[in-house]
Amino acid sequence: MADEVDPQLQPILDMIEQTPNLEDVGVDAARRQFDAVADFTPDFDVHDQYDITIPGAAGDLDARVYQAQAGDQPVLAYFHGGGFVVGNIETHDNICQRLAQESGWTVVSVDYRLAPEAPFPASLEDAYAAVEWLTENPEEVGGDGTLAVGGDSAGANLSAGVSLMARDVERDVTTDETGPEIAHQVLFYPVAGSPFEEYESREENAEGYFLERDTMEWFQDQYVQSPVHLRNEYLAPLLADDLSGLPPAMVVTAGFDPLRDEGDALAEALAADGVDVRHERYDAMIHGFTSFLGLVDEADDSVRVAAEELERAG
Secondary structure, eight states, rough: OSSSSGGGGHHHHHHHHOOOOGGOOOOOHHHHHHHHHTTTSSOOOEEEEEEEEEEEEESEEEEEESSSSSOEEEEEEEEOTTTTSSOOTTTTTHHHHHHHHHHHHEEEEOOOOTTTTTTTTHHHHHHHHHHHHHOOOOGGGEEEEEEEEEEEEEEHHHHHHHHHHHHHHHHHHHHTOOOOOOOOOEEESSSOTTTOOOOOHHTTTTTSSSSSSHHHHHHHHHHSSSSSGOOTTTTTTTGOSTTTTTEEEEEEEEEEEETTTHHHHHHHHHHTOOOOOEEEEEEETTTTTGGTTTTOHHHHHHHHHHHHHHHHOO
């Protein structure tokens, strides 16, 4: 573990320190504030970028397509972070642009429904519906039939949940239904842990490193509105007894992230169940660091690593 955060992060932490905590301002203001923080990150050019709508679980969803090159390419369905409460396709333009640039894949960023208006499992159902549609209609986005899923934080949780759901559909002997075939998972600092497990990193990094414990608890209160869901492995992948049969995964974690330990544990659990995993931990980074592309060297490196694994999967 690093003794302190990377100095390149300090101006960003100083800026964040001047803003109120999201849980203190209410949902609408929290969304505006999150959008504003994302505005300072630079954009990157791609061959083509355009907006579409795709079917969700309860109506059409906005989505944005990022093509690195002409012709049919593999497709990455990307789900943004934001605690299932804030964030949108605009806030994650830069990550999707760079993933497309670096990998040569087409990235489709999906704007799923948010809590508290649409609590769990709405966002997961939207993510699964989007992946099903992309699997069945690759030509609509210039896809060649190969599909991966990915995301950061809450979006990484959705990617892991979709992968579990797709595997379980295939294993269900009571139906002839087939799930979407997923070639790979890109999981940047995933939300993965059980609500009943204590993680040391949640205490170590409870304050001062962008994502704070009180904010995490507020996100969960908005997203999980019934205790019935707290033992659902699609909500918390580490609750699953068996992770075998899941797609190969790239897992990125950060040393000064409250979610560090559960991301590390997910990588270990996947590997223990025979899943091909590449786990990269950036000891001097904070939660959300991949968003700081062009500003923080290790943000750029995390996307390079993800792109390498996508190239292998394609």
